[in-house]
Amino acid sequence: MKKKELELVLAPEVAYDAQQLEREILKHAQVNPEDVKFIHRVKRSIDARGRQVQLRVRADVYLENPPTDILSPKFDYADVSNAKKIIIVGAGPAGLFAAMRCIELGLKPVVLERGKDVRSRRRDLAAINKEHTVNPDSNYCFGEGGAGTYSDGKLYTRSKKRGDLQRILQLLVQHGATPDILFDAHPHIGTNKLPKIIETIRETIRSAGGEVFFDKRVTDFVLDKGEMRGVVTGDSQEYTGEAVILATGHSARDIFELLHQKGITIEAKPFAMGVRVEHQQQLIDSIQYHCDDRGPYLPASSYALVQQTVYNNRQRGIFSFCMCPGGFIVPSATAPGEVVVNGMSPSRRDSRFANSGIVVAIELEDMELEKYGSLAGLRMQQTLEQKACAMAGGTQAAPAQLLQDFTRRKTGGELLDTSYQPGLASVDMNELFSPDMAYRLREGFKGFGHKMRGYLSNEAQIVGVESRTSSPVRIPRDKETLEHVQIKRLFPCGEGAGYAGGIVSAAMDGERCAEMAALKAGVSFMR
Known part of the structure; x- marks a missing residue:
């Protein structure tokens, strides 16, 4: 060559x-x-x-x-209208990419999404921001495209051994993403462009004979002699097929509850919780780029930080998570009476704010396993989110505090301008968290201040709570077949099942689950 x-x-x-x-x-x-x-x-x-x-x-x-493998391939999809069906629960990255892979393998995907399509979903997002009204089925976590649709759209992952990363990026380009994502070391799409890409993927599925339904919240499973044959939705409709791919995302608590009630094995798993920290983007640029003005060519700068802390002889990491340069903090609660925050960025990353999750690792020994069992992490999340809501006044306003005041345990400082639309409530964030979490956050921020001079100051503020970093529950599956360890023809998939940590890794896991479901349906293939 x-x-x-x-x-x-x-x-x-x-x-x-x-x-x-x-x-x-x-x-x-x-x-x-x-x-x-x-x-x-x-x-x-x-x-x-x-x-x-x-x-x-x-x-x-x-x-x-x-x-040919370095060129941008065109993925063609044959008509699968009359093919064997695979039921896919959830239209996030895992579910949508599982659906497209099913079509390539000659199977008909039937995608059931509890929320609304991306356009209708926008009205519910506006209601959260302006009216403080949370629709439990349509919000920043639930709806077409999942939580990733309204996020920064980051497309890098450490899970490269689990699938074909380049293939996922090429599929996104085919559906409207800029080709630069194939080239940049840390590619992203942006929350303003993701909805259109998601719509195009949906039309690819439907045009090939697959089905995508909205407002279809799963309320029961169709089980037959230890095998999953389908699901029942809230409108009493039953959907059956050769297998069920469960790709419901990290916040589908009712699904975890349903599995638990049915005696279907699930496990508590480690996760992380903490806050969002918000700086002026210009400050982060000046620290990272060593200049006062990054100019018209350099993108808004980001950072990645980690610190080890020890409390009561237990060492835990505190680390930055989902850093959103030039972005916004958004309300991500999935039920009334709770406050949850997340971050997102438009494609240009041109907001004057930078925000990042700063979270503390939560291990199994930190949970009340004896009391709550496999749902212990979920209960821990709920307790913190409900407390945050109550402390901030019972709406979607978020509790907040100036960063340096938090580390010095000083209260009463006037809060800064924010990108968080529902507004902030000044509270002592040390009172929000348990003593060990508060201590670890304070020590972590102090360590970050040494690593990035200028980072730790009252020109920044923390906003709570960042509690949905990943699923607090794992739905265990066989390492080879990807089937549930107890229920055959059930394929737990993506972030909600505990096997992915972002858009790309979820998409790759969706493809793998589709391939294993195809084998179960009697379809052989070569990749």
Whole structure:
């Protein structure tokens, strides 16, 4: 294969301009442009270690036709209208990508989503922000696309061994995402663009003969001799098929409760809880990029922080989670009487605020397992969320405190402007958390202040609570077949089952579950 592999160090204004970048690649390749068959942009990443921020770019220049696997493939879907059915519960990334993979394998997906389609869902999100009204079936967590639709749209994962990462990104590009996600080291789509992509995926499923239903909350299972044959929805409709893929997300507490009531094995699992911290984006830029103004080319900067803390001889990590540069804090409660916050960013990441979850690891020994069993983590979440709501006044206003005041245990400071639309209530956040969590958060922020000078100050504030980092419950499955350890033809999938941690890993897990369900349905295939 005739190609030249290049590693370039470029200024931001070159790396982020397509025409200048191509000229630079051709110049360094030292070839006649007419001899070039294809330029494969492999990776682009920011290097801010020095005083001058640079971009590192890897590219391959092909002097003959490149392998087909590096081109952007077109995924074609045959008509599966009359094929065997796979029931998929949940239309988040896991469920939607499971559905598309079912179609590729010649199976008909029937997707049941408890919430509304993305357009109708917007009205319920507006009601949370403006009227403090939470619809338990349509909110920032439930609805078409799941929690990922209204998020930063981050597309990187550490779970690369669990599936084909590039394939997931290529599918997203086919459905409307910018091709830059195939190239950037830390790609993202943005909450303003994700809804349209999700709609396009839905139409792909339907045009191939699959079915997608909304306002279909599952209330019961159809079981036959230890096998899952289907589900029953709140309108008393029964949906049956060859298998059920359960992709309900990390906040579907009624599903965990239903499994528990039916005697279907579930387990408590570690997770994390804490707060959102909000800074001015310009401050984070100045710390990370070593300049007062990042200019028109560099994106809003982010950070990743971790600190170990010890309390009562128990060591626990405190770490940043789902950092949203140029983003917003949003209300993510799924029931009245609770306050939950999360973060999201538009594609341009052009808000003047930066926010990140700062959370404490919760291990099994931190939970009341003897009292609540497999639902112990879920009860721990509920207790904190309900307390946050009560302390902030019983609406969707969130409890908050200036960051340095929190670490110094000082109360009464006037809160700052915020991106959180329902508003903030000034409280002593040390009183919100248990003594061990409050201590770990204080110590963690102090450590972060040493790592990022200027981070720990009263120019930032913390907002609570960030409690839905991941599912507090695992639905155990066989490592090889991915079937539930007790109930055959049931495939627990994605974040809600405890096997994913974001859009991409959930999508990959959805594809794997679809493949295993296909084998159960008697379909053989080659990947």
